[in-house]
Amino acid sequence: MQLDEIDRRLLRAVQQNNRLTSDQLAEIAGLSATACQRRMKRLREAKVIEGDVAIVAPRAVGRGLTTLVQVSLERERTDIIDRFKAAIRKTPEIMTGYYVTGDADFLLVVTSRDMEDFEQFTRRFFYENRDIKGFKTMVVIDRVKAGFALPIEAI
Amino acid sequence: MQLDEIDRRLLRAVQQNNRLTSDQLAEIAGLSATACQRRMKRLREAKVIEGDVAIVAPRAVGRGLTTLVQVSLERERTDIIDRFKAAIRKTPEIMTGYYVTGDADFLLVVTSRDMEDFEQFTRRFFYENRDIKGFKTMVVIDRVKAGFALPIEAI
DNA sequence: AGTGAAATTTATCTAAC
DNA sequence: GTTAGATAAATTTCACT
Numbered sequence: 125m126q127l128d129e130i131d132r133r134l135l136r137a138v139q140q141n142n143r144l145t146s147d148q149l150a151e152i153a154g155l156s157a158t159a160c161q162r163r164m165k166r167l168r169e170a171k172v173i174e175g176d177v178a179i180v181a182p183r184a185v186g187r188g189l190t191t192l193v194q195v196s197l198e199r200e201r202t203d204i205i206d207r208f209k210a211a212i213r214k215t216p217e218i219m220t221g222y223y224v225t226g227d228a229d230f231l232l233v234v235t236s237r238d239m240e241d242f243e244q245f246t247r248r249f250f251y252e253n254r255d256i257k258g259f260k261t262m263v264v265i266d267r268v269k270a271g272f273a274l275p276i277e278a279i
Numbered sequence: 280m281q282l283d284e285i286d287r288r289l290l291r292a293v294q295q296n297n298r299l300t301s302d303q304l305a306e307i308a309g310l311s312a313t314a315c316q317r318r319m320k321r322l323r324e325a326k327v328i329e330g331d332v333a334i335v336a337p338r339a340v341g342r343g344l345t346t347l348v349q350v351s352l353e354r355e356r357t358d359i360i361d362r363f364k365a366a367i368r369k370t371p372e373i374m375t376g377y378y379v380t381g382d383a384d385f386l387l388v389v390t391s392r393d394m395e396d397f398e399q400f401t402r403r404f405f406y407e408n409r410d411i412k413g414f415k416t417m418v419v420i421d422r423v424k425a426g427f428a429l430p431i432e433a434i
Numbered sequence: 435a436g437t438g439a440a441a442t443t444t445a446t447c448t449a450a451c
Numbered sequence: 452g453t454t455a456g457a458t459a460a461a462t463t464t465c466a467c468t
Contacts, residue, residue, distance in 0.1 A: 125339065135340065138333040144296065145303050145460065157439050161461065163436095172339040176291040177332060184327040185280060186291065186434040192377060192386055212423045216430030221423035222347060231347055231386075231417065235429055264387065268367045268376035270427065274332050274390055275371030279341035300445060311453055316446070 130155060132276045134163055135172070141275045142176050179270055187235040190264035191242055194228035196257045203254045205229070211253050217245050223237040226259070282324040287311060289349035290327070294428045297331050315356045317362035318395055334425060342390040346397055351412045359410045360384070366408050372400050383415070 127135075130153050137144060137152050146157035146164075153160055167173045182188060197204055205223065208230065212221035220233040236242035244263075250256055282352075284292075285308050292299060301312035303402035308315050322328045337343060352359055360378065365383065367376035375388040397416075404423050405411055 130400065132340070135333070135335050139335050142333040143331045157460090158439080158462090159437055165462095166316070170339075173338055174334045174425060175305055176296060176298045177331045177334060177409045177426055177428070178290070178297040179332060180290050180294050180429050180431070181327055181329045182429055184320060184325070185282070185287070185429055185431050187429055190377070192379060198426040198466085200312070209421070209423050219424060219427055219429065222345070222417070223421040224347060224417035226415070226417035228417070255297045262375045262381040262383070264376070264379050266364070268364050268378065269374060269399035271332055272327060272374055272425070272427075273332070274335050274337055274340055274342055274374065276335070276340045302445080312445085313447085313454080314452060317452095 125166075125172055127172070127279065129278065131167065132278070134160065135167065136276050138164070138173070139271070139276075180277055181202060182235055186237055189236045189242055190267065191234045191236065191237055192213075192262040192264060193232040193246075194260045194262075195230040195232060196227070196259065197229045197255050198257045199255070200229065208253065208255060211249075215249065280321075280329055282327070282434065284433065285324065286318060286327075289315065290431050293319070294426070294431075314385070323415070337390055340394055344391045344393055344397055345422065346389045346391065347417040347419060348387040348389055348401075349415045349417075350385040350387060351414065352384045352410050352413045354410070355384065363408065363410060366404075370404065374396065378422070 133153050134149060137149060144152075149160040149164070150157040153163075176217070182190060184223045197208060209221070209223070212218050212230075212232065217234050217236060218232050219235055221233045223229065224231055234242065236245055246261075249261075265278065288308050289304060291306060299307075301316050304315040304319070305312040308318075319328075337345065352363060364376065364378065367373050367385070367387065372389050372391060373387050374390055377386045378384065379386055389397065389400065391400055401414070401416075405414075
């Protein structure tokens with residue numbers, strides 16, 4: 125899908141806040157509210173906008189600990205990779221999983237209640253996924269940007 | 280803020296999709312639409328919900344390359360850390376920055392048009408941030424979960 | 435095509451209970 | 452917490468450039 129500058133303005137706005145009214149978007153885009161709505165609908169249908177979500181504060185729901193876990197698998201075979209991806213999808217503690225190049229195969233963003241909870245998670249996760257060769261943990265002290273906001277420029 | 284099971288149901292729902300109508304939320308929560316609205320408002324005011332955003336598909340806006348960059352700083356001094364955090368905030372290519380324990384000090388989620396664009400980014404970013412000692416790059420082949428959805432259980 | 439304005443449908447907010 | 456009425460917003464229709 126081809127995007128013009130108005131689309132990009134809309135995207136920039138809603139990836140910061142998707143609860144803006146059409147009137148507010150109209151002001152930002154320099155267009156009528158109706159036109160903005162139509163464009164937003166198109167952007168959603170064309171999956172330029174993948175989804176619309178509320179960001180929940182981890183602390184508020186008792187998940188004060190975020191860890192980044194680099195996972196290496198025993199073998200880099202597609203069936204093993206796919207099996208591990210499926211494991212990520214069904215594990216609620218894992219917020220995001222990145223399949224990457226480099227010394228590790230995956231980097232997981234994991235949330236836990238506390239260290240003990242994380243410890244338990246790793247034990248269980250390791251036990252359930254025998255393809256894992258090893259892992260390395262980074263404890264998140266602070267998260268600087270919360271979101272998936274992309275820089276949206278002319279393409 | 281204390282959350283009951285109804286709050287948690289609402290949070291589970293809206294962190295997947297925050298465009299559900301109050302009637303839909305009412306059905307999920309087993310409550311009237313008005314009551315759901317009031318609860319949602321409280322959750323937003325209490326910052327249990329940090330924000331509401333549209334997730335834009337990186338590909339669709341010409342940012343097909345995601346990289347994870349582990350950054351080590353020259354010294355671990357609070358003023359240097361804070362300066363680096365400010366740099367992250369004002370750098371649009373960086374989606375998220377994690378300040379972490381471990382061999383690296385930060386892990387950055389960076390989006391680029393392509394490898395050449397990423398290369399240019401690192402050059403510029405290094406040049407502008409002389410506190411950086413070194414960095415290590417992982418190229419993201421695939422992202423398994425897109426979002427910040429947390430497992431929300433009884434606390 | 436893409437836009438804008440008015441009418442309709444739908445959702446949200448306010449007030450009373 | 453609920454229900455009912457007022458307000459506001461999103462959709463649809465249609466005429467315009």
